[in-house]
Amino acid sequence: MLGLGARDHIRFFVMIDLFGTLILPATFVYLIYLIVEVLLGDTQVPVIALAMVGATYGLQAVIFLFKRQWQFIGWLVIYILAYPIYSFILPIYVLWMPLIVIAAPKRVRS
16 A cells, blocks of 8 residues: 555655756746846836845855855855756756657668
């Protein structure tokens, strides 16, 4: 009986991970959209969304201010540079590759 529950529990987490992989590109595009909207200043500023993004990067800045170690700034720069790769390029690649494999012509062994 325990085995069935554990299997379903793991399946739940796999589905949550798959859902996260599916929405990561949309999240990245929305973040770029927010930055462009704020820089252009044409519309009303989405305060809650910007507060959440600011909290993500602001907490890293607070850690730097308390610890006074420059390595945290380096890790922040690496994180900002890797964010497009992690949240846009890799999920698109992972979701696209099975389609390429399915569409590829099958080779006949002679």
